Amino acid sequence: MKNILIVDDDSELRVNLSEILSKKGYHTDEASTGIEAIDKATAKKFDVMLLDLMMPKMSGMDALAEIRKRSPGTKVIMLTAFATVDNAVKAIKKGASDYISKPFKIEDLDAIIRRALEESRFEEGIKKLDMDFTLSSLTNSIRRKVIKLLHQNRGLHLMEITKALDIEDHTKVVFHLKNLKESGIIEQDKEKSYFLTKEGEKTLECMKILENYLSR
Amino acid sequence: MKNILIVDDDSELRVNLSEILSKKGYHTDEASTGIEAIDKATAKKFDVMLLDLMMPKMSGMDALAEIRKRSPGTKVIMLTAFATVDNAVKAIKKGASDYISKPFKIEDLDAIIRRALEESRFEEGIKKLDMDFTLSSLTNSIRRKVIKLLHQNRGLHLMEITKALDIEDHTKVVFHLKNLKESGIIEQDKEKSYFLTKEGEKTLECMKILENYLSR
DNA sequence: GTGTTTTGTGAAGAAAAATTCACAGATCGA
DNA sequence: TCGATCTGTGAATTTTTCTTCACAAAACAC
Numbered sequence: 001m002k003n004i005l006i007v008d009d010d011s012e013l014r015v016n017l018s019e020i021l022s023k024k025g026y027h028t029d030e031a032s033t034g035i036e037a038i039d040k041a042t043a044k045k046f047d048v049m050l051l052d053l054m055m056p057k058m059s060g061m062d063a064l065a066e067i068r069k070r071s072p073g074t075k076v077i078m079l080t081a082f083a084t085v086d087n088a089v090k091a092i093k094k095g096a097s098d099y100i101s102k103p104f105k106i107e108d109l110d111a112i113i114r115r116a117l118e119e120s121r122f123e124e125g126i127k128k129l130d131m132d133f134t135l136s137s138l139t140n141s142i143r144r145k146v147i148k149l150l151h152q153n154r155g156l157h158l159m160e161i162t163k164a165l166d167i168e169d170h171t172k173v174v175f176h177l178k179n180l181k182e183s184g185i186i187e188q189d190k191e192k193s194y195f196l197t198k199e200g201e202k203t204l205e206c207m208k209i210l211e212n213y214l215s216r
Numbered sequence: 217m218k219n220i221l222i223v224d225d226d227s228e229l230r231v232n233l234s235e236i237l238s239k240k241g242y243h244t245d246e247a248s249t250g251i252e253a254i255d256k257a258t259a260k261k262f263d264v265m266l267l268d269l270m271m272p273k274m275s276g277m278d279a280l281a282e283i284r285k286r287s288p289g290t291k292v293i294m295l296t297a298f299a300t301v302d303n304a305v306k307a308i309k310k311g312a313s314d315y316i317s318k319p320f321k322i323e324d325l326d327a328i329i330r331r332a333l334e335e336s337r338f339e340e341g342i343k344k345l346d347m348d349f350t351l352s353s354l355t356n357s358i359r360r361k362v363i364k365l366l367h368q369n370r371g372l373h374l375m376e377i378t379k380a381l382d383i384e385d386h387t388k389v390v391f392h393l394k395n396l397k398e399s400g401i402i403e404q405d406k407e408k409s410y411f412l413t414k415e416g417e418k419t420l421e422c423m424k425i426l427e428n429y430l431s432r
Numbered sequence: 433g434t435g436t437t438t439t440g441t442g443a444a445g446a447a448a449a450a451t452t453c454a455c456a457g458a459t460c461g462a
Numbered sequence: 463t464c465g466a467t468c469t470g471t472g473a474a475t476t477t478t479t480c481t482t483c484a485c486a487a488a489a490c491a492c
Contacts, residue, residue, distance in 0.1 A: 178470095408438085
């Protein structure tokens, strides 16, 4: 069950929200100040925190900064009675997941919570298998070159690839082609010429993104 | 001199803005559509892009996504005639640096541009990463987990990491930590606790990009 | 101090990845 | 048909990567 911490100085709102979210299947806790929120979040792992922007003593914005530092895994959704673009921009840049103005429809809030949970699920890294496969294709520089080559000229024969890469032993190329074939990155037509699959194009795209990112 | 690309379908605004910013000491270019912006940004490196949200054909939001992918170094500031909290949240989450509504005072825009440049100056300090190095760090799933872990909680000790990853033999973890240290992805302070370097954060960013891409 | 936990080293071995080589069927051009 | 080239297999070997283990200094707990 997912843990949600509700942080607001308005106790009525806290209790109401708590009840509604419990019915929706979440486990909820409450805090009435920024300090209390920080303490509770430090002591226990929350998946999501609903954080009021306007609170006496410590503002929600300051609390947000501290919480992002101490509990980076917790997704923070900001609540506010007076939504402004400026504050929204600031909050998101400080690491909030979303920003919703009070009063809100409970369905809207629920949708936002779901989205935040989706993000954290994503960050946990469920897509490990694909990742391993793709990365192990990309780690080898010969394979990277093959992928690029086949993207540039679709449908090359073994010896054409071998010569293009300036490799003496063609069986070395065969080894990597086999590897790429097994990963579903390339295929062969009946004329024995190799070409990228859809997956292959996607892998190439990954490579480009990485190169782009790394070359800065 | 810093390069700024002004993207808006309103040519009057482009010309005005271009003139004002030139006087302020920036070098400016113009684009009237999202497609043109993407092309220009791909061809030449811009430090900052001013991107209108509402444009015919490709929306600024879609252009933003594409530009973040292709030119991750360029800071994007969104302009819009109708500022809404929702759009601001969306834009910032997609990687925009800021969000300003038209009409704006030129001093405000200048302040925002300066802030964006400040951000990129900070990011410039990061060393370029080598593809082979980065990929070989990422291929191993233990190392990937360590990177994620150290991103979430900055400054962990050996045994904390070992327990968090649920590994019996701590020397196995030592092996991978050493590897990461040699690649410049993590460092250790005098209290022996490990944390990500700037390059490490960047590597994590790569990982996220890949995951993001692969999970679609 | 004395035992315990933490943080590591370095060597040995296992496992995985990559290379090299001997060989062979298929195909192509004459 | 005959030699040459292309395409590939499978086994042996090397190289790289990862794991395991024995051991030890340093910090910490009592």
